[in-house]
Amino acid sequence: MDFYSIDFYVERTIKFLIAYSPKVIAALLTLIIGLFIIKMFRKLMTTLMTKREMEPTLLKFLTDLFTWVMRILLFVSVVTKLGVETSSFVAIIGAASLAVGLSLQGSLSNFAGGMLIILFKPFKVGxxxxxxxxxxxxxxxQIFVTRILTGNGQTVFVPNGALSNGVITNFTYQGNRRAELTISISYSSDITVAMKIIQHTMEENPLILKEPAPAVAIKELGANVILVMRPWAKNADFGNMTSEILRQCKEALQSGGIEIPNGVSEIKIKND
Structure with a gap:
């Protein structure tokens, strides 16, 4: 039968291509032009934001966000050019988005937290x-988590949702940081002399800032006299300063005849 002949299928294919080719060409042109526009828009956006000295994290996030939004719009436009009904297509996307949103409530909370951190900047990289x-x-x-390197070299990923809703202590924000260090002396030692030695030692340490000035005070009268030192240092010098000033104060107090208890208590038993 002619219906099953090769000529019949060839003719049907040619007619189909002739009828459908304008839509395919239009879709391809839309795709090519759209990708070019998205690429140029991304470069332009990056250049403008860089000139305004925008935060690198916010810059990357915004460029990625706008790029994906434009890609989705381009995809819908291409599908429309091919003759697919957009109303049903958009309804499917909406339903899928709702299902994904309900299943990813925790991730959406972290996403919102990341947005708040990037916009309000309670801390920055570094x-x-x-x-x-x-x-x-x-x-x-990142958009969902913040990567933190601890002092012992461990990498910790903290969810942004918890970060944005919790208490954050930023040690770098002010540029300087104050330490609160304690040292004990014996009751038999002169407290005034000990405090003068500590004050002089802190003032001579190059890592301790002159302003705000370091201070020493009596913190507690317990088993021994506990003195507290409050020196200020730059954030970069803070760790070295705390270690160095404790060593220097110990040596200075011992050289000045101030007794530093060793933490061992003496118990005397009196026999009647």
Whole structure:
């Protein structure tokens, strides 16, 4: 039968291609032009934001966000050019988006938290913070998590939702940081002399800032006299300063004849 002949199928195919080719060509042109426009828009947006000295994390996030939005719009336009009904297509996308949103409520909370952190900037990359029981340097602020490097070299990923809703201690924000260090002396020692020695030692330390000035005070009268030192230092020098000043104060107090208890208690038993 002619219906099953090769000529019949060839003729049908040619007619189909002739009838459908304008839509395919229009869709291809839309895709090519659209991708070119998206690429140029991304470059232009990056250049403008860089000139305005925008935060790198916010710059990358916004460019990625606008790029994906434009890609989705381009995809819908291409599908429309091919003759697909957009109303049903959009309804499917909406239903899928609702299902995904309900299943990813925690991720959406982290996404919103990332947006708040990027916009309000409670900390930046390179800052030393303490939050959610983690203390370390912020290495990267991602959309869903923040990557923190702790002092012992561990990498911790903290969800942005918890970060944005919790208490954040930023040690870098002010540029300087104050230490509160304690040292004990014996009751038999002269407290005034000990405080003068500590004050002089702190003032001579090059890592301790002159302003705000360091201070020493009596913190507690317990088993021994406990003195508290409050020196200020730059964030970069803070760790070295705390270790160095404790060593220097111990040596200075011992050289000045101030007795530092060793933590061992003497118990005397009196026999009647």
């Amino acid at each position: 800052h030393t913070i303490e939050a959610q029981g983690v203390n370390g340097t912020v290495m990267e602020i």
